[in-house]
Amino acid sequence: MLTAPNAPAKTPLDPALRRDLAFAVQEFNADYADTLDRGDIEAWPAFFTEDGIYRLIARDNADSTLPLSLMSCEGMGMLKDRAYAIAHTEMFAPRYVMHHITPVRVTDFDGEIITAQANYIILETLVDEPTRLLQCGKYRDKFLMQGDRLLLKERNCIYDTVLVPTCIVYPP
Amino acid sequence: MTNDCRFTETHAQADMTDLAWPSDPAEIPDWIYTDQRIYDLEQERIFRGKTWNYVALECELPNPGDYIRSYIGATPIIVARDPQGEVHAFENRCAHRGAEFCKTYRGNTKQFICPYHQWTYDLSGALVSVPFRRGVKGVGGMPADFKLDEHSLRRLNVATRHGVVFASFRDDMESFEDYLGPEMLDQFDTVFDGRKLKLLGVHRNVMPGNWKLYQENLKDPYHATLLHTYLTTFGLFVAGNKTMILTDSKGRHSTLCNARPQGRPENDQAKTEIRSFHAAMQLADPRVIQLIPEKDSPWTSNAITIWPNLILLRQTNILGARHIVPMGPNQFMLIWTTFGFADDDAAMEQHRLRQNNIFGPGGFIGIDDNEAIKFVQDGVMRSVPRHGLAPLGKDVEGPEVVITDRAIRSMYRHYREEMGL
Numbered sequence: 001m002l003t004a005p006n007a008p009a010k011t012p013l014d015p016a017l018r019r020d021l022a023f024a025v026q027e028f029n030a031d032y033a034d035t036l037d038r039g040d041i042e043a044w045p046a047f048f049t050e051d052g053i054y055r056l057i058a059r060d061n062a063d064s065t066l067p068l069s070l071m072s073c074e075g076m077g078m079l080k081d082r083a084y085a086i087a088h089t090e091m092f093a094p095r096y097v098m099h100h101i102t103p104v105r106v107t108d109f110d111g112e113i114i115t116a117q118a119n120y121i122i123l124e125t126l127v128d129e130p131t132r133l134l135q136c137g138k139y140r141d142k143f144l145m146q147g148d149r150l151l152l153k154e155r156n157c158i159y160d161t162v163l164v165p166t167c168i169v170y171p172p
Numbered sequence: 173m174t175n176d177c178r179f180t181e182t183h184a185q186a187d188m189t190d191l192a193w194p195s196d197p198a199e200i201p202d203w204i205y206t207d208q209r210i211y212d213l214e215q216e217r218i219f220r221g222k223t224w225n226y227v228a229l230e231c232e233l234p235n236p237g238d239y240i241r242s243y244i245g246a247t248p249i250i251v252a253r254d255p256q257g258e259v260h261a262f263e264n265r266c267a268h269r270g271a272e273f274c275k276t277y278r279g280n281t282k283q284f285i286c287p288y289h290q291w292t293y294d295l296s297g298a299l300v301s302v303p304f305r306r307g308v309k310g311v312g313g314m315p316a317d318f319k320l321d322e323h324s325l326r327r328l329n330v331a332t333r334h335g336v337v338f339a340s341f342r343d344d345m346e347s348f349e350d351y352l353g354p355e356m357l358d359q360f361d362t363v364f365d366g367r368k369l370k371l372l373g374v375h376r377n378v379m380p381g382n383w384k385l386y387q388e389n390l391k392d393p394y395h396a397t398l399l400h401t402y403l404t405t406f407g408l409f410v411a412g413n414k415t416m417i418l419t420d421s422k423g424r425h426s427t428l429c430n431a432r433p434q435g436r437p438e439n440d441q442a443k444t445e446i447r448s449f450h451a452a453m454q455l456a457d458p459r460v461i462q463l464i465p466e467k468d469s470p471w472t473s474n475a476i477t478i479w480p481n482l483i484l485l486r487q488t489n490i491l492g493a494r495h496i497v498p499m500g501p502n503q504f505m506l507i508w509t510t511f512g513f514a515d516d517d518a519a520m521e522q523h524r525l526r527q528n529n530i531f532g533p534g535g536f537i538g539i540d541d542n543e544a545i546k547f548v549q550d551g552v553m554r555s556v557p558r559h560g561l562a563p564l565g566k567d568v569e570g571p572e573v574v575i576t577d578r579a580i581r582s583m584y585r586h587y588r589e590e591m592g593l
Contacts, residue, residue, distance in 0.1 A: 068373020077457030
């Protein structure tokens with residue numbers, strides 16, 4: 001279950017370590033955003049561990065501890081099925097999405113799992129329509145360190161933009 | 173609950189003599205989706221007329237003092253449970269200066285206080301106090317003949333069945349059961365069988381389309397296997413499935429029932445008509461579409477439209493209410509309330525949550541519908557006006573004929589009567 005969206009860091013980390021971890025997560029997020037912004041949805045599952053969890057959660061549901069997600073994937077199978085559905089079965093107007101992810105705040109590291117958060121804004125542009133705000137929200141993440149590589153063990157996207165404009169095609 | 177305050181509908185009807193319904197019953201004019209006068213008349217004749225409108229599930233307000241924001245037509249309301257356990261619905265508009273005073277999705281309270289001048293209402297919508305009623309030091313204040321009970325919130329007539337709350341602006345309504353009619357009541361009871369419900373969550377999206385397009389969408393079995401490639405790709409629903417579309421005697425409500433085949437529909441003759449069925453395609457994790465039998469029903473999905481503002485959907489193990497909230501001729505809000513049963517075990521609840529990837533504004537097939545409706549609205553708003561077509565099937569055919577627009581035509585027959593068009 002999620003804790004409050006603005007929970008403070010619980011253990012003070014060594015500042016140098018924290019900087020390094022935040023930098024690694026920031027690089028990861030830049031890659032993640034670039035992949036989705038290029039529309040390469042079938043490359044998206046590879047950002048997760050085999051048992052990776054992805055959830056897109058409306059802020060009011062999170063605040064009321066209601067468990068429903070707008071999108072949810074439990075493990076690689078469901079991540080791949082979501083990507084396949086977007087790439088091959090869903091009907092939607094072509095669109096550009098652009099992620100803007102704020103600097104990362106690392107709140108915990110236990111030697112293996114990095115707990116981090118960042119805010120995000122996603123702009124969406126449809127043909128012959130002005131660019132609009134699709135989502136603003138917060139990533140609440142758990143990363144697994146595998147060598148020099150990070151993978152998402154869990155990404156919860158909690159969005160303030162509760163009244164969704166039409167629909168959300170690509171996962172934030 | 174009768175309206176014990178005096179309210180009047182005073183506006184004169186707009187001149188609509190330039191709007192003429194086409195003589196061919198298969199034709200639907202563009203202006204019903206775009207004209208402000210039509211929209212205003214719908215609010216008056218339909219949403220404030222003799223209809224039962226969906227407003228809440230009782231599981232959203234389990235305890236005394238619980239409330240939610242809701243809507244009846246375009247009008248913001250509050251649905252609340254009083255200390256005696258009774259459910260009330262009233263307008264979210266202060267009787268004083270008109271402020272929409274409740275700005276939270278849901279909560280628990282003893283009373284509602286308008287922040288502007290602190291007029292205070294109880295959980296039934298009755299005005300209970302007004303500050304400075306006698307003025308200050310005997311000067312000013314309310315007129316001597318001001319009566320609290322004439323200035324309550326506008327209260328609505330409420331009916332509940334099996335945990336679902338409906339409201340009406342009219343006090344002279346037939347019972348909800350008579351309003352549905354026997355066939356639709358039977359369908360309603362397949363989704364709501366009296367077991368206690370459990371709220372799982374709510375999604376909201378704004379749709380750039382006219383609200384009636386959403387009713388049409390669920391009365392249109394034609395699109396199901398053509399638009400929703402996910403359903404056909406993974407064998408949830410193909411054109412050869414056992415399917416039925418029922419309408420009530422007035423033509424305003426409908427149910428689309430479908431029975432999923434056992435296994436996959438490899439040998440379905442109709443699949444050659446559909447580009448998207450891939451016999452080789454399997455989900456990597458089929459739990460999303462897995463059917464856990466839980467109802468003694470021949471159908472695996474029932475999509476029920478209850479006129480004018482509710483879509484009820486049971487699909488596999490998903491249970492949901494979709495509340496249509498008009499926001500002008502070219503826009504509406506859709507509130508998706510997802511639920512299970514209070515006695516679901518943890519695994520069943522998790523299964524329902526997982527399966528909800530199919531619906532909602534990020535759902536495998538929810539996305540298709542929302543986009544298609546935007547496409548229609550873009551088309552009717554921006555092109556030279558003409559008439560749309562709903563020509564499939566015949567009105568005299570039975571419910572087993574499903575490549576048909578019969579239910580759309582019957583809805584518009586009823587609509588024209590109510591609207592005087």
